[in-house]
Amino acid sequence: MAVTLSFSPSTMKQYEWLLTRYPTRRAALLPTLRLAESEFGEIGVPEMRYVADLMEIPPAFVFGVVTFYTHYRRAGTGKYHIQVCSTLSCALRGSEDVVTRITERLGIVPGETTDCGLFSLSKVECLGSCDTAPMLQMNDDYHEDLSIDDVDQLIEQLRESAKGGSN
Amino acid sequence: MAFRKIFTQHIQKKTCHTMAFYKQHGGYEQAKAALSKRKKPDTLIDLVKASNLRGRGGAGFPTGVKWGFVPKTTDKPKYLVVNADESEPGTFKDRLIMEKNPHLLLEGILICCKAVGIETAYIYIRGEFVFATERLQKAIDEAYDAGFLGNNALGSGQRIDVTVHRGAGAYICGEETGMLTSLEGDRGNPKLKPPFPAIEGVFGCPTVVNNVETLANLPYILEIGADAYRAIGPENSPGPKLFCVSGHVENPGTFELPMGVPLRTLIDKHAGGVWKGRKLKAVIPGGSSAHVLTADECDVAMDIESLAAAGTMLGSAGVIVMDETTCMVDAMLNVMRFYHHESCGQCTPCREGTGWLAKITHRIAHGEGRMEDLDLIQDVCDRMVGKTICALADAAAFPAESIVKKFKSDFESAIQNGGSPAWKKRHPSVVGGAASHA
Amino acid sequence: MPDIKTPTTRWTLNGQEVENTSGMTILEAASEHGVEIPCFCYHPGLSIAGNCRICMVESNRSPKPVISCSERIADGLEIETESEVAVDARNSVMEFQLINHPLDCPVCDKSGECVLQDHSYSHGPDRSRFIEDKNIRHTKELGPTISIWGNRCIVCTRCTRFCDEISGTSELCIVERGDRSVVDVFPGIPIDNQLAGNTVDICPVGALISHDFKFEARVWNMERKDSICGGCSRGCNIEVETLDGFVKRLMPRENQDVNDWWMCDEGRYGWRHLYSDDRVLEARGPSGPLDSSRSITAFIEILDNSPRVAFLIDPFLTCEELHLVHALAASSSDSLVGGWLPEQGAAAEFPAGFKISADKHPNRNGAEQVFGHQVFGEDASHLQRALDDGSIETIVAFCGGPDPDGPGQEWSAALVKASTRILFSVLEGNWLDGAALVFPATAPLEKEGTWVSEDDRLQRTRSCWKPGETPFPGELVLLQSLQSALGTRSRSLSAAGIFRELSEVCAPFAGHNHSDIGSSGLLLSDRPAGVGAGGGA
Numbered sequence A: 001m002a003v004t005l006s007f008s009p010s011t012m013k014q015y016e017w018l019l020t021r022y023p024t025r026r027a028a029l030l031p032t033l034r035l036a037e038s039e040f041g042e043i044g045v046p047e048m049r050y051v052a053d054l055m056e057i058p059p060a061f062v063f064g065v066v067t068f069y070t071h072y073r074r075a076g077t078g079k080y081h082i083q084v085c086s087t088l089s090c091a092l093r094g095s096e097d098v099v100t101r102i103t104e105r106l107g108i109v110p111g112e113t114t115d116c117g118l119f120s121l122s123k124v125e126c127l128g129s130c131d132t133a134p135m136l137q138m139n140d141d142y143h144e145d146l147s148i149d150d151v152d153q154l155i156e157q158l159r160e161s162a163k164g165g166s167n
Numbered sequence B: 001m002a003f004r005k006i007f008t009q010h011i012q013k014k015t016c017h018t019m020a021f022y023k024q025h026g027g028y029e030q031a032k033a034a035l036s037k038r039k040k041p042d043t044l045i046d047l048v049k050a051s052n053l054r055g056r057g058g059a060g061f062p063t064g065v066k067w068g069f070v071p072k073t074t075d076k077p078k079y080l081v082v083n084a085d086e087s088e089p090g091t092f093k094d095r096l097i098m099e100k101n102p103h104l105l106l107e108g109i110l111i112c113c114k115a116v117g118i119e120t121a122y123i124y125i126r127g128e129f130v131f132a133t134e135r136l137q138k139a140i141d142e143a144y145d146a147g148f149l150g151n152n153a154l155g156s157g158q159r160i161d162v163t164v165h166r167g168a169g170a171y172i173c174g175e176e177t178g179m180l181t182s183l184e185g186d187r188g189n190p191k192l193k194p195p196f197p198a199i200e201g202v203f204g205c206p207t208v209v210n211n212v213e214t215l216a217n218l219p220y221i222l223e224i225g226a227d228a229y230r231a232i233g234p235e236n237s238p239g240p241k242l243f244c245v246s247g248h249v250e251n252p253g254t255f256e257l258p259m260g261v262p263l264r265t266l267i268d269k270h271a272g273g274v275w276k277g278r279k280l281k282a283v284i285p286g287g288s289s290a291h292v293l294t295a296d297e298c299d300v301a302m303d304i305e306s307l308a309a310a311g312t313m314l315g316s317a318g319v320i321v322m323d324e325t326t327c328m329v330d331a332m333l334n335v336m337r338f339y340h341h342e343s344c345g346q347c348t349p350c351r352e353g354t355g356w357l358a359k360i361t362h363r364i365a366h367g368e369g370r371m372e373d374l375d376l377i378q379d380v381c382d383r384m385v386g387k388t389i390c391a392l393a394d395a396a397a398f399p400a401e402s403i404v405k406k407f408k409s410d411f412e413s414a415i416q417n418g419g420s421p422a423w424k425k426r427h428p429s430v431v432g433g434a435a436s437h438a
Numbered sequence C: 001m002p003d004i005k006t007p008t009t010r011w012t013l014n015g016q017e018v019e020n021t022s023g024m025t026i027l028e029a030a031s032e033h034g035v036e037i038p039c040f041c042y043h044p045g046l047s048i049a050g051n052c053r054i055c056m057v058e059s060n061r062s063p064k065p066v067i068s069c070s071e072r073i074a075d076g077l078e079i080e081t082e083s084e085v086a087v088d089a090r091n092s093v094m095e096f097q098l099i100n101h102p103l104d105c106p107v108c109d110k111s112g113e114c115v116l117q118d119h120s121y122s123h124g125p126d127r128s129r130f131i132e133d134k135n136i137r138h139t140k141e142l143g144p145t146i147s148i149w150g151n152r153c154i155v156c157t158r159c160t161r162f163c164d165e166i167s168g169t170s171e172l173c174i175v176e177r178g179d180r181s182v183v184d185v186f187p188g189i190p191i192d193n194q195l196a197g198n199t200v201d202i203c204p205v206g207a208l209i210s211h212d213f214k215f216e217a218r219v220w221n222m223e224r225k226d227s228i229c230g231g232c233s234r235g236c237n238i239e240v241e242t243l244d245g246f247v248k249r250l251m252p253r254e255n256q257d258v259n260d261w262w263m264c265d266e267g268r269y270g271w272r273h274l275y276s277d278d279r280v281l282e283a284r285g286p287s288g289p290l291d292s293s294r295s296i297t298a299f300i301e302i303l304d305n306s307p308r309v310a311f312l313i314d315p316f317l318t319c320e321e322l323h324l325v326h327a328l329a330a331s332s333s334d335s336l337v338g339g340w341l342p343e344q345g346a347a348a349e350f351p352a353g354f355k356i357s358a359d360k361h362p363n364r365n366g367a368e369q370v371f372g373h374q375v376f377g378e379d380a381s382h383l384q385r386a387l388d389d390g391s392i393e394t395i396v397a398f399c400g401g402p403d404p405d406g407p408g409q410e411w412s413a414a415l416v417k418a419s420t421r422i423l424f425s426v427l428e429g430n431w432l433d434g435a436a437l438v439f440p441a442t443a444p445l446e447k448e449g450t451w452v453s454e455d456d457r458l459q460r461t462r463s464c465w466k467p468g469e470t471p472f473p474g475e476l477v478l479l480q481s482l483q484s485a486l487g488t489r490s491r492s493l494s495a496a497g498i499f500r501e502l503s504e505v506c507a508p509f510a511g512h513n514h515s516d517i518g519s520s521g522l523l524l525s526d527r528p529a530g531v532g533a534g535g536g537a
């Protein structure tokens, strides 16, 4: 890592606010990792190290914590992280078809990222939206009651906005 | 008395989540009364005890009794941790409250804090609920601005601070002590009990853990009184209740009904019946951790006692409906993969047992099953239940043992015919869980 | 038995009413009655994790089996450790523990002392019902001295708790969750603390492997002796494990008054020089090797012809060896004794109280008791001055330390001022050049006798050598042979016999003998009643 990471002043302010909300510093670890995630785009080794040093928490502890949870954006995740709920209620209503369709369209299977780095595909567990199954979470947003057409449209839309974003 | 919806009455309204709307509809009146200096905390606890309100998170523990365990005098701070982790498969009710009616939750929190003498509350919300988090945060900001929260909450002189704390993707953080460890910034490993959270919970201090929906009942209990509340549904587990129906129904959704609504009514009337004109095969009535019911067993009332009597549980009231085309081997594989993926891995029986169950089921679904596997599953379940730090091991074993017992023929057929129908069609429409096996 | 003042709890263990000090866990209390409940994650020196579940027992207070490592005894509690419920619970855990465990015993260093292996004989199912593929987890180096064999890890968290609670270094963590959980370090931050080796000891299985011991020996072939580490003045209690008289491994031995359950890596791995090619293994004179009797004759000849003999002792010599040096010095008139000390190291104290001393001398305290407190101070300066001004012709100097420089630059320079030098040394080195006689010296793990730690604790150190197969006569034997040849000793004694002589003449040791030192040592100040402060050195 050539560049040393550091929080911007406004993130640092949020971090300091966080510390005031808990009786222990360590309790602010999960939310601070969220700050790091949005500031740096992902939680990889340098980001964990930065947070550990900032919070004066042993890096190994942070490593153990980050790998326990599945929802931090791990290093190498594509710009659009498509997380298809694959738990029972969604599976009963065709989540596997959604996955298959995405695989067809993007050429990646769950756990993979497209070569262009744009898309990552994951199967995830129940997202608390079983009444709108099948559904997926794309980055922060829920896409619900999915048909195969919806999946196609979503991918197109993301491709478009990626183009727009790069201009 | 006609049934009145307390959670979902106004959710069609665009501004239902705002403080203005909430106050316009009588919001915060109960909290104001509760926090007035004249109100004794004990009378609030007694009222909640008398109401027979039981926890909506899964275990159904009487809320007032739980509050009563917290030491009255202690030199440690006390905490309220609101369980908004909502990760039990088939459950999506707390999200609705937080997105559409966040002030109802805040009012409940204020009442609980007054009753138990708590100054600091955390809402532990699952990390995936980004929109709900925003809504909650907005509501909290409004409440601070209005002086309802903060150093002098509602002018009571009592400090009440509420902080939203986002999880990061782990079902086990819905288990109350796993949630507390996670809130402390650690891996979400459940804690040994005793000590119980009421005595020694988060940060080593007395802690009340309550589910979102549980707390959201409080303003209503204060409004109508314990007797009237107890009259809603069965006396021992009364109240308005959010039922989540998902899976093979025409109209999946969250339905607010009195406790004790017949399961059939819930499915057929409210959720539009089994979809595509098909027949019912199986229902898991309380989130995927509950024992499964066959179609024949579905004449049961949706309340804590009736479902316990039927050998299952109300749990989180996540009703998952499966139609006649469902292969129960595939359904079980999906559920077992979930628990395997979500076990925190501390306790040997759960860490190893969840993986073993998933592997056996996987083998059966993929045509390599043996008849003796059915007894083996039963035995593995026996060896897991009641031997672990938290109830996740039980939660995995309950669906497993009941599905195998009650839908044996599906398993026999998969074993004899080279796998589940879906597997054979090379079209695993149900088998795909998030945790994959190499 | 608990005395009257400590509150006791009456409870029932396997149908027998028993009594224990209140507040104990079931596991600890049962052990006091000879009922050993198996455990993996429990370690008396660490916080309670309660995760392995092997210690489950049946309780009259709970519908489910309870874990005995965390549940405490209470009046009226009834515990069954061998009932169907208890045995079933244990067997369940055992089976779960084994399903993904590799069948590595034949190649695993832990084999023979593995808690899992032990239990699998007594509680395991005869035949595995698990026919699936076993899980794979990483095998990798965690640090310069330790690797993890992930497939063997049972995630008991003893090692991580050790690094959090005892060393306070927190390099280890559990990564991932469920049955993917395994011990790891942060990328780029290896486990490299002064106590790291203890994690290997406490790993109940062969998941943590010490590079130093990897494939060195099968543990059941090794012999074990209780001994004391010579690395510093703390005097950590250790077990020396040998194969055919050769040290293979040092392990800490529990002593709550000294080292709890731990030892430091410097002490643990600080024995390789015993087998160095530079080891002095036989006596020699200017014209070559001398056999034992000729070396004694030569020694006596020198003594007889020296008007004044001086002795330079080291802080590795045992009290018994020092007693012999003392006697020898006393027998020649006008003798001088001083002592040298190795350079100081860094002291360290760890969160749970474990200490490493800056003083790298296991028996400085003992030498001061035998010779008086000046021996490394004023006496040493006196000796140095006498050497410098050339008033000493003959000097006998000892170096039991690991340094080829012997007593160090300064002393070496002073020593050459004496024209006749008799030097005892563990390793070859420049300081031996020009010596009249060179004798092999025993190093700490080769000595039989006692040391006194910096806390005034008299402890027994034992030799790794096989009795009767000693590579050379150590100081204890040699010095007695000298006395015999001089006519001052009628029969040669063991270390215990010499200690008896010492205790008769040296007040601090009065009333003690080897057998009452026991396995955990005793404080010199705790003299048995009735023993006066008579005698003197």
Ligand SMILES: Cc1cc2nc3c(=O)[nH]c(=O)nc-3n(C[C@H](O)[C@H](O)[C@H](O)COP(=O)(O)O)c2cc1C
Pocket (backbone or CB within 6 Å): B054, B055, B056, B057, B058, B059, B060, B061, B063, B083, B084, B085, B086, B087, B088, B171, B172, B173, B174, B175, B176, B177, B209, B210, B211, B212, B214, B215, B390, B391, B392, B395
């Ligand atoms: C494995 C497991 C997962 C759980 N998940 C949740 C959850 O997501 N939300 C919840 O409110 N309770 C959950 N619970 C129940 C909580 O442990 C606890 O009983 C509840 O939060 C208490 O609040 P209540 O009394 O208001 O229901 C779970 C329990 C277990 C054993």
Ligand code: SF4
Pocket (backbone or CB within 6 Å): B172, B189, B190, B342, B343, B344, B345, B346, B347, B348, B350, B351, B388, B389, B390, B391, B392, B393
């Ligand atoms: S039962 Fe499972 S989830 Fe619960 S603490 Fe034990 S290993 Fe973790």
Ligand code: SF4
Pocket (backbone or CB within 6 Å): C148, C152, C153, C154, C155, C156, C157, C158, C159, C160, C183, C202, C203, C204, C205, C207, C208
């Ligand atoms: S490496 Fe050993 S001590 Fe550490 S958790 Fe694994 S089994 Fe336990």
Ligand code: SF4
Pocket (backbone or CB within 6 Å): C229, C230, C231, C232, C233, C234, C235, C236, C259, C262, C263, C264, C265, C266, C267, C268, C355, C356, C357
């Ligand atoms: S602390 Fe001292 S006595 Fe203990 S092991 Fe280390 S060197 Fe040896």
Ligand code: FES
Pocket (backbone or CB within 6 Å): A085, A086, A087, A088, A089, A090, A091, A125, A126, A127, A128, A129, A130, A131, A133, A135, B089, B090, B091
């Ligand atoms: S099963 Fe997919 S959101 Fe619940």
Ligand code: FES
Pocket (backbone or CB within 6 Å): C038, C039, C040, C041, C042, C049, C050, C051, C052, C053, C054, C055, C056, C067, C068, C069, C070
């Ligand atoms: S020894 Fe008691 S749970 Fe591990």
